[in-house]
Amino acid sequence: MNATLPEIAVDAARVVAELKKLATFSAExxxxxxxxxxxxxxxxxxFTEPDLAMRAWFTGLCEEAGLxxxxxxxxxxxxxxxxxxASGAVGTGSHNDAIPHSGMYDGTVGVLGGLEAIRALQRAGFVPVRPxxxxxxxxxxxxxxxxxxxxSRVMTGAMEAAEVAALTDPEGRxxxxxRRAAGFSGDLADARLAPDHFHAFVELHTEQGPLLEREGLxxxxxxxxxxxxxxxxEVLGAGGHAGAVLMPDxxxxxxxxxxxVLAIEAAAKSSGAVDTVTTVGEFTPHPGHGNSIANRVRFTLDLRDTDGDRRDAAWAKxxxxxxxxxxxxxxxxxxxxLNADPPAACYPLVVDAVADAAAGLTTKxxxxxxxxxxxxxxxxCPTGMIFIPCRGGVSHRPDEFASESAIGHGVLVLARTLARLATST
Amino acid sequence: MNATLPEIAVDAARVVAELKKLATFSAExxxxxxxxxxxxxxxxxxFTEPDLAMRAWFTGLCEEAGLxxxxxxxxxxxxxxxxxxASGAVGTGSHNDAIPHSGMYDGTVGVLGGLEAIRALQRAGFVPVRPxxxxxxxxxxxxxxxxxxxxSRVMTGAMEAAEVAALTDPEGRxxxxxRRAAGFSGDLADARLAPDHFHAFVELHTEQGPLLEREGLxxxxxxxxxxxxxxxxEVLGAGGHAGAVLMPDxxxxxxxxxxxVLAIEAAAKSSGAVDTVTTVGEFTPHPGHGNSIANRVRFTLDLRDTDGDRRDAAWAKxxxxxxxxxxxxxxxxxxxxLNADPPAACYPLVVDAVADAAAGLTTKxxxxxxxxxxxxxxxxCPTGMIFIPCRGGVSHRPDEFASESAIGHGVLVLARTLARLATST
Structure with missing residues (x-):
């Protein structure tokens, strides 16, 4: 506990209740x-119905908190x-959108946990110097x-607004x-943040990996x-009748x-580091009938590494x-x-603030x-992240799960970090 | 040319025109x-709209021919x-249904070619003893x-009508x-043929393989x-986040x-005979998103061989x-x-009739x-088939193609075969 901060009491049960409510904004x-x-x-x-309904509910929660x-x-x-x-705000947050067939904690813990961190600071009588x-x-x-x-790409100038505007969904829209049909108007380029908008940013998130749970941290x-x-x-071959075309032809x-797919898997496994991961998640053959040889397959590649050079070497391989x-x-x-982004180092100012804020808890x-x-x-801006353990390291699945206790720890560390950053100059 | 048969003149141009008309009964x-x-x-x-419209048109063509x-x-x-x-008819025919993204000759050549064979025999003044x-x-x-x-499975008792009745389409119907909604009534079991319905059956079809074309036959x-x-x-694994789950986990x-898929391909290639073929044509991962590890994949297998034992050995492998x-x-x-049927030998009576009917043409x-x-x-019943070459051996593709000349040869051989079988006892 840091002596310069007020005593902060996090209502983790409330966060869990709000996460459960949030999970009800969902397509079947x-x-x-x-x-x-x-x-x-x-x-x-x-921008689907459940997303828009969730946004209205979330806005109400924020307004209740006087934001x-x-x-x-x-x-x-x-x-x-x-x-x-005011410029130079201290930011926190994450995302509430969810891929189909996923779970209720990815992103959402950082959004609703961020809201509870602010409420906990308010309840503690904390007075922020920075917004x-x-x-x-x-x-x-x-x-x-x-x-x-x-x-965030458009907010930070990592991508031009015009490029994002032209992206199309599977229906070609x-x-x-x-976004206009969903009620969001104005010039997309205006979403770019002013350079001095944030003094620092910190995101609370589930680990989405097994390490914290395994080590009991x-x-x-x-x-x-x-x-x-x-x-x-896209792979183009030659189609034909499943019975009539001989194997050599x-x-x-x-x-x-x-x-x-197997070559992609092997490239990750042979990179020399456990930090290289590859995934083929979409795989669509055409015409896709049991008695026709596929003449075309479309598949996706997701490749990640903590080291940009090693990532690029795997990509070349x-x-x-x-x-x-x-x-x-x-x-x-x-x-x-579709995208190839460099890795990001977290900023010492924020990393140190998180480490201080986690005093009394077990960390790595x-x-x-x-x-x-x-x-x-x-x-x-100087940026950092706070991870909490999740069951089995599982995410993007219906059984992703973070305990009330883990969420409570995360929100407490976030609140202390925000307090620290919002009083520093 | 067989001296006991009348001179038969096939109107191949008419068959091609009818095939082109038939191709217009098609979903986009x-x-x-x-x-x-x-x-x-x-x-x-x-039983889709194009199939039902095709059936009405085809029935009209048959009635025009006095059938x-x-x-x-x-x-x-x-x-x-x-x-x-009368019992003991001589049968011919094939199918007019077509898988999505396929072409205009598979099956249809045997249906419209069969009709033209009958019309050619009528024009030649042939009088069949058997229907x-x-x-x-x-x-x-x-x-x-x-x-x-x-x-044909229900017609021949290869499958019980009740089993076919209970099959469902992708919408669960x-x-x-x-078939009832499409206007086909009565007890499905009544589709079973009387044992003496056919004296013999012969089907004209494109080869759907490259051998005749390659050898110029x-x-x-x-x-x-x-x-x-x-x-x-259905393969069940474990899903998860494409970035967070390490490869060893x-x-x-x-x-x-x-x-x-590759093991299935290898089983065909290593069977010891070029006649073993395997195809995986459908392959559907779940959830099917680029940044999620698939927890489930459904795929189909199509395995064929001219030798039943070798087919079964490949299946075990x-x-x-x-x-x-x-x-x-x-x-x-x-x-x-879904099905595992034994191979069928064609019957010498029909094979010999086809061989005689092909006198003057190059055959194998x-x-x-x-x-x-x-x-x-x-x-x-005694059954045989007549193949004609198709371009590149291609079938189940929009570019499947059989020439007017090839179709003409096939219909001529079919007409002579039908005449031979319809006069024999």
């Missing part, structure tokens, strides 16, 4: 059998405790428009059309965020793509492997890089293998 | 770029030249209900409900039909299924390979066999690697 989602309890399937894709709410043209929502016109601002970022998940962190003090790369591939796009498969099988493959310094809006916030 | 289908011309994308799934049309409760359509009550009956089989393709040749005299096996697999269902992959990767796989004895309604007709 199948709950698979056989998963450990508790499990709650959530699907809340940006001033502002929504930018991207739909990023800012809830401020303090002078609305404290809670941010709910738009579309951290890439589900609808194929690009993760579109909200542009981001710009969809309360808090992860994040020192760096991994470098993500996302790409999509085939150029089966599905077999070729299956071999590429993957492309070489795919070229060799194409040559051997007489198929062709094209790819498109760690790396975020998932990427977050903080990856982009780190481009414009 | 994408025509992929880059395929050789001519190319015509066709999609005509059983007596009967439709059984399965929707199998019989058009007879001769006494409607000649053209059959358009229902649902040779497995697209909608997952089972190929449902019409049963075969029985769908007019006609394939089919001596056997390969043994098909269709199954579907993964049980990625998509990587496991990709390895199974595939299951062993999949079990080994499951054990190594910590995933599970279950499967369901060959095997049908694709399966056809003839596979089941062979269970109830």
């Amino acid at each position: 989602a199948e709950v698979p059998a056989g998963l450990p309890e508790p499990t709650t399937a959530v699907s809340r894709v940006v 001033t709410v502002r929504v930018d043209p991207m739909g990023n929502t800012f809830a401020r405790w303090g002078d609305p016109a 404290i601002e809670l941010v709910m970022f738009t579309s951290e998940e890439p589900t609808r428009f194929g690009l993760g962190c579109s909200g 542009s981001f710009d059309d969809v 309360d808090i992860g003090i994040v020192t760096a965020i991994a470098a993500p790369l996302a790409a999509e591939f 085939r150029h089966d796009a599905l077999c070729a793509a299956a071999e590429m 993957i492309r070489d492997g795919i070229d060799a498969i194409c040559a051997r099988r007489g198929v062709t493959a094209t790819h498109r890089v 310094r760690t790396i975020s293998r998932a990427y977050h809006d903080s990856l982009f916030m780190a481009r414009v | 289908a994408e025509v992929p770029a880059g395929l050789p011309e001519p190319t015509t994308a066709v999609s005509r799934v059983v 007596t049309v009967r439709v059984d409760p399965m929707g199998n359509t019989f058009a007879r030249w001769g006494d409607p009550a 000649i009956e053209l059959v358009m089989f229902t649902s040779e393709e497995p697209t909608r209900f997952g089972l190929g040749c449902s019409g 049963s075969f029985d409900d769908v 007019d006609i394939g005299i089919v001596t056997a039909i390969a043994a098909p096996l269709a199954a579907e697999f 993964r049980h990625d269902a998509l990587c496991a299924a990709a390895e199974m 595939i299951r062993d390979g999949i079990d080994a992959i499951c054990a190594r990767r910590g995933v599970t796989a279950t499967h369901r066999v 004895r060959t095997i049908s690697r694709a399966y056809h309604d003839s596979l089941f007709m062979a269970r109830v």
Whole structure:
């Protein structure tokens, strides 16, 4: 406990109750059998009905807490405790959108936990020197428009607003059309933050990995965020009748793509570091009938590493492997890089504040293998992250789970960190 | 030319014109770029609007030719030249349903070619001793209900009517409900043929393989039909966040299924015979998002061989390979066999009639690697098939193509074969 801070009492039960309410803003989602309890399937894709209903409810919660709410043209929502016109705010927040068939803690713990951190500081009688601002970022998940962190990318200038405006969803509707139809107006470029908007930013999040739980630790003090790369591939072979085309005459796009999936897996496993991970999550053959040889397969690649150079080396190895498969099988493959971002180091000012705030809890310094809006916030202000353990390291699944106790620890550390940063100059 | 038969003149141009008209009964289908011309994308799934409209048009054509049309409760359509009550008819025919994104010749050449064979015999003044009956089989393709040749299976008792009635389409509607809604009434079991209904059956079809074209031959005299096996697999692994789960901790269902695809391919390639073929045509990961590890994949297997024992050996090898992959990767796989039929030998009476009928044309004895309604007709009467070359051996694709000349040769051989069989006792 830091002597210069007031005694802070976090209402973790209230956060859990609000997380459960938040989980009800969801498109119908199948709950698979056989998963450990508790499990709650959530699907809340940006600018769909459940997302819009959630936003209205969340805005109400912020206003109840006396915060001033502002929504930018991207739909990023800012809830401020303090002078609305002041620069140099201390920011916190995360995202409330959820990929289909996922769970109720990813992102949401940082949004509702951030709100509770502010309420706890208010209850403790804390008086911030700098404004404290809670941010709910738009579309951290890439589900609808194929690009993760579109909200924070535009806020921080990591991507031009015009590029994001032109992204299309699976129905061919542009981001710009969809957000306007959802009621978000104004010039997207105006979502770019003023350079002095934030003094610092800190995001509370579940670890989405198994390390804290395995080691029985309360808090992860994040020192760096991994470098993500996302790409999509299209493999073109030759179709035909499943019975009539002999094996030596085939150029089966599905077999070729299956071999590429294994080459992608091998590239991660042979990188020399456990920090390299690859995933093929989408895989769609055409025409997709049991008695037709596939003439075309589209699949995605998600590649991440804590080291940018090692990430790029794995990427080169993957492309070489795919070229060799194409040559051997007489198929062709094209790819498109959706995003390739460098890793981010967390800022000592924030890392130290988190470490101080975690006094009395068990901690370790760690790396975020998932990427977050903080990856982009780190481009414009000192940024850090606070991790709490989650059951089995599981995320993006209905059975992702963080205990009330873990959430309580995380919110307490966040509140103390915000207090520290909001009194520093 | 056989001296005992009248001079037969086939109007191949008319068959081609009717095939082109038939191709217009089609659900919208994408025509992929880059395929050789001519190319015509066709999609005509059983009991859909285009199928029903096609049936009405086809019935009209048969009636124009003076044939007596009967439709059984399965929707199998019989058009007879001769006494409607007589047993011991000589049958010919094929199917007019078409899988999505396929072409205009598969099956249809045997239906419209069969009609033209009858018209040519009529024009030649031929008087059949036995009735000649053209059959358009229902649902040779497995697209909608997952089972190929449902019409001929029920006709021949290869499958109980109740089993077919209970099959469901992707929307969960049963075969029985769908066919009733499409206007086909009566007890499905009544579609079973009387044992003496057919004296013999012969089907004209494109080869759907490259051998006749490569060798520059007019006609394939089919001596056997390969043994098909269709199954579907479900692989269960563990999902999770694409960034956060380290490679050693993964049980990625998509990587496991990709390895199974390659094991299935290898089982065919290592069978010791070029006649073993395997295809995985459907492959659907869940949840199917780029940043989620797949926890589940569903895929299909199509396995065929001209030798039943070798087919079964490949099937055992595939299951062993999949079990080994499951054990190594910590995933599970279950499967369901959709159908596993023995091969059929064509009957000497019919094979010899086809060979005689092809006098003056270049021929080879060959095997049908694709399966056809003839596979089941062979269970109830002497059966044979006549193959004509198709461009590149291609089928189940918009660019499948058989020339007017090839079709003309095929219809001529079919007409002579029908004449021969319809005068024999």
